[in-house]
Amino acid sequence: MASSFFTKIPSLSVIFSIYTSLSAFTILFRTILHEILPAKIRDFIVSKFTDCFSSYFSSSFTFVIEEHCDYVINQTFRAAQVYLPTLLAGISTGSLLVSSSDLKNPTAKPNFGIPVKAKITDEFEGIPLEWTLHSEKDTIPPQNRQRRYNPEFHEWESTIFQHHTTFETLAMEPELKNSLICDLDAFSKRKDFFKTVGRAWKRGYLLHGPPGTGKSSLVAAIANHMNYNIYDLQIQSVKDDAMLRQILTMTENRSILLIEDLDCSGADASCRNEDKVDEERGQNQNKEKKKKKKDPDQVTLAGLLNFVDGLWSSCVEERIIVFTTNHKDKLDPALLRPGRMDVHILMDYCTPTVFKKLAALYLDVEEHVLFEPIEKALLEVNATPAEVTEQLMVSMNPDVTLKVLVEFLQTKKLTKDNDSVDSEIKEAEA
Structure with missing residues (x-):
């Protein structure tokens, strides 16, 4: 067994001959690479060899920190947002994100941020790090998403839209359903018409009726039918008209702006609870509620109308605005006219x-x-x-x-x- 092993070992002359051939091939290859091939082709070949072998010998590792984890805010992402602006000196690109959130003070100090795809060099305990910000548009396939405004961080928080209600499964009077579908389809095909008559490409719907009659399900059916995102805004959480302007300018085309319980705006959350109690006792009529003084810092009717009619609505396309209310009679008539709320839909008791x-x-x-x-x-x-x-x-x-x-x-x-x-x-x- 041992003698057989030693007889298979090549002689020293054979090994030297192989080494000489490899050396000659290497010298020839380098000559061709540097003197014959153009620099761009040479760099391409070298990069391919580097990519091929680096995966086997590279010691680098990538950590992915997503903005949301299980549909809630990822606090690690928040921490990175606070930390990275302190490293702007190490940014690899010549661009910088500059913004201001104080609309009442034009001279306020601007905020600096990291542009998408910009790289920042960093070091931790002698280990080199490289930070890169990626947009969800680059990594997530298009799909309906629901966004709720977070007043604490002054931004829309995004989650995957998981409401499965469609017009096929929606329990609604057939005539009313078919009429609404036709209205939506006509709206989506009339871009040129709106442009010709000089009007913003938007449509307003008012859903009114008692609680529990399917207003939220109808909004979901509209979103699924149109393949739109939903911006769900609790207007009670908006501080004033200036903040409302900031919030609305952060929304996108092909979306639904949903403002629920419009009759409760400016009031506390007990408004909805009172409605439920009234409904259970059958005492909705002839009941007076205490009137509360409106906080001067809250959103005003004039402020809301300005954004429905004004510059914001002219800067977006294919936008649907949906207001819901349990008491249509409590709304200011200025909100109800065509051009603001084009279609009024009564969501009534079960038939x-x-x-x-x-x-x-x-x-x-x-x-x-x-x-x-x-x-x-x-x-x-x-x-x-x-x-x-x-x-x-x-x-x-x-x-x-x-x-x-x-x-x-x-x-x-x-x-x-x-x-x-x-x-x-x-x-x-x-």
């Missing part, structure tokens, strides 16, 4: 047609012996689609679920009758 759509969607049934008493009850009592949906999710068994819904509507009707009797007694005593 027999809407109920059948919900039953088909949640129970996969189109006919049942209990449909008739349910439809009759829905004409006698006010039940929101949200309330009906809650009962339809009790069980996957249609017999059990529809029976529960019948009992729910009967209880609701009994409560309504008792309230009517009590009201008549109080009026008689008065």
Whole structure:
């Protein structure tokens, strides 16, 4: 075995001959590389060899710090945002991001930031580091996204839009649904028309009706139908008109600006809670609420109208503005005129047609012996689609679920009758 091994080892002369041949080839290759090939081709070949072998011998490592982690703000990203502006001396490009967020003070000191794709050199405990900022547009495929304004950081926070409601699954009166779809499709095809008549390419929708009637689901269906992003703005969190201007100028084309509970703007969050209590007790009418003094620093009606009509709306294209409210009668008439709110959509209580759509969607049934008493009850009592949906999710068994819904509507009707009797007694005593 040992003798066989030693007999296979090449002689010294053979090894020397191989070394001489390799050396000659190397010298010839270098001569061709430096004297025959142009410099650009030479650099290209060298770079390819470097890239090929560097992956096996490179000691570098890349850390990816995303702005969002599991749809919430990544605090490591925030820390990097604060730290990197202190290293502007090490920026590799000749550009610098300059901004100002103080609209009330033009002489305020500007803020400096890092442009996209700019590289910054750094060092930590003798280890060289290189920072690079990448835009999500370069790394994330196009998709619907929902953005909510964060007043703490003065920016829109982005999350993947995961509301699956479409016009196909939306429980809504067919005539109203078809009319809305036609209006949206016509709007999306009329860019040249808006340009010709000198108007901003935008459309305004007002969704009004009791809580739980599907206003948010309708907005989701519009977004999915148009393939638009949604900018969800809680106007109560906006400090003043100047901040509103800053917020709106940060939005993009082909998007929906959603301002919910417009009737509660300037009031505290208890406005919505009061509506729910009123709805449960059936005492919406003849009830007066305390009026509160408006903070002078809050967004004003004039400020809101200026941005719906003014320069902001003229600087964007294919924009839909959606206002929602539980009380249309509380809104200033100036907000309701065409050109601001072009289409008013009443999101009302559940009807027999809407109920059948919900039953088909949640129970996969189109006919049942209990449909008739349910439809009759829905004409006698006010039940929101949200309330009906809650009962339809009790069980996957249609017999059990529809029976529960019948009992729910009967209880609701009994409560309504008792309230009517009590009201008549109080009026008689008065």
